[in-house]
Amino acid sequence: IVRADLERSGVIKLVAAPNVIEETAQPVLTEWRGRGADALAGGSVTRLADGRLDVRYKLWDVVKNQDLGGQSIAVPLADARLAAHRVADGIYEKVTGDKGVFSTRIAYVTRAGNRYALRIADADGEGGQVALNSPDPIISPAWSPNGGELAYVSFESQKAVVWIQDVSSGQRRKVADFRGSNSAPAWSPDGSQLAMTLSRDGGSQIYAMARDGGNPRRLTQSSAIDTEAAWAPDGKSIYFVSDRGGGPQVYRMGASGGDAQRITFTGAYNISPAISPDGKTLAYITRVNGGAYRLHALDLASGTATALTDTHDDESPSFAPNGKLIIYASRAQGRDVLMTTTLDGRIKAKLLSTGADVREPVWGPFNR
Secondary structure (H helix, E strand, C coil): CHHHHHHHCCCCCCCCCCCCCCCCCCCCHHHHHHCCCCEEEEEEEEECCCCCEEEEEEEEECCCCEEEEEEEEEECHHHHHHHHHHHHHHHHHHHHCCCCCCCCEEEEEEEECCEEEEEEEECCCCCCEEEEEECCCEEEEEECCCCCEEEEEECCCCCCEEEEEECCCCCEEEEECCCCCEEEEEECCCCCEEEEEECCCCCCEEEEEECCCCCCEECCCCCCCEEEEEECCCCCEEEEEECCCCCCEEEEEECCEEEEEECCCCCCCEEEEEECCCCCEEEEEEECCCCCEEEEEEECCCCCEEECCCCCECEEEEECCCCCEEEEEEEECCEEEEEEEECCCCCEEEEEECCCEEEEEEECCCCC
16 A cells, blocks of 8 residues: 555655565665665554554665654554555655645545445545435535535435535535525635535526525626636635636636636636645646547646646546645546546556446545
8 A cells, every 4th residue: 555655646666675674674775775766664564462553664765874763553453544544644755845645535426327426535546435325416526624524416306406414424414405506516725615606596606605505695797607616725716617708718706706817728618627735736627629528737827738638538637635646537448437647647547447437536635
């Protein structure tokens, strides 16, 4: 698990070790420098008398010939995967200086036949648990900023209704069940509000409301379809998709509404905006010539757009909480899969391929 996490990061390349290195070893670091290694990790897993696992690791800086310390984690057997992800996080942070995201979680929707499920899994797509089963479609999951809740849209009452569900208890409540459609929920960065698309007054427009569903305020005032809101990390603006210019493009407006500025100009069809945690990069889906839907990244400062994939059915990008990876759904060899990519598109990893349709992944926050 640790090896797979580090390889998937896109910035760490593993050097083959001739034997297992435990954290108690006293390695000759100059030998590892000769193998081309910059750092060396050793570890062990021991079952304790009470049945728990004692998971240990140590890290050495091969170049500087330094012991970087390590960690010991005692966990129940059920948390062995989480312990491994936390070891990978520790190694990644010491090597790169960036916080690791391997112990975070993702949510996604599956469809098998006429059954839908909202699932929560580790960031590598494994260890999945069902948060909600339904014979009716579930779409648009969105993590609360503290990781404790998921907002989503369910069609169980034969129309689109926005729900919020507590991740640990499974308790759920309706927050938007107005006349018409209620869709595309997005949390404000402080978790106090939701933006969503409502058709209560006719056309599809973006509203903001308190997290309990009270006091809905209309933010867009157009005759077009305005949808797919995404808050900027500073909470001061909202990105959204509108066809007010003739085809769907990404726009930005203040968090309280008002004039909107068009953001995407490359291509005639751009949807599904996601903003990086530092607010500098917009990930979105573009329809390119021939009808393929591909993941792109836009540098918001320069306006430079970059294609990150060469596939045909990409959808639903979502940034890792450290901003270094994007998760998205796609198709490979005729199967629906979850993928991650680095922001330059060079390193991709397949997370999940099942017999079910796998759709709409969203990456949870650090809090776990």
